[in-house]
Amino acid sequence: MESLPKKLSPNPLISAGVEIRFKDDILNKPESKIFLSDLELKENTKIKKEVLNEKTEEEISVFETEDYFLLIGKNIVSFEIKGEYKLWEDFFSFIKNNLSLLSFLFVEEPVIRVGVRFISVFKANEDFNRVANIDLSFVKPDTIIEETNIQTTLYRSESKLTMKLLFNNISRITVQGKVNEGEKVNFFDIDAYKNYSTNFDLEKVISDIDMLHIIQKKEFFNLIKPDYLKNLNPEY
Secondary structure, eight states: OOOOOSBOSSOOEEEEEEEEEESSOTTOSHHHHHHHHTOSSEEEEEEEEESTTOSOEEEEEEEEOSSEEEEEETTEEEEEEOSSOOOHHHHHHHHHHHHHHHGGGGTTOEEEEEEEEEEEEEOTTSOHHHHBOOOOTTSOTTOOOOOOEEEEEEEETTTTEEEEEEEEEEEEEEETTEEEEEEEEEEEEEEEEEEEEEEOOHHHHHHHHHHHHHHHHHHHHHHBOHHHHGGGOOBO
């Protein structure tokens, strides 16, 4: 199998996150709040975040390091990059270390979903048809695609994972809580996830996170036209 690039320059990635959702409240144990108050990561603030796409919002404790955020709510734990992406090896190490640290909170807790989501943005002056390896053969060659909104969901039975792919040409983007408005850009959003019906298993969850990352990365590079990829100076 042909190897995938390890690094792109310039890197179009603007957001990367890993999320674990639990069926029940993981913070209802007395030791949970005591442990979180002693967590080595410095607690920064509390934010509002939607849970399971419901309108109801809950407070989530946000911890941060120089490069990453760790978010913990009553039935959710997530990891997000802070600023520039330091590549998967570094991000995955942060995830594994902190999941191991927190794992005793999840003993016998049912997991319902594990997901990996990466969002990339390409230059505003790039024609979508030149960037994306998507068949838009109905568009005449001399036509510039000014607006695009394509969303599809894929299910792979062999790995029991689902991928949601969103391609958009937009001028308003929210990244790490900040709204960026300006000229339109090509926006690629890939969310790969697995639904669960078993209790938390540290080794399995870590393995699945890595597997989901690999699969969504393959899908990302499948979606970029080879000629355009050369402009991103891939390093292998």
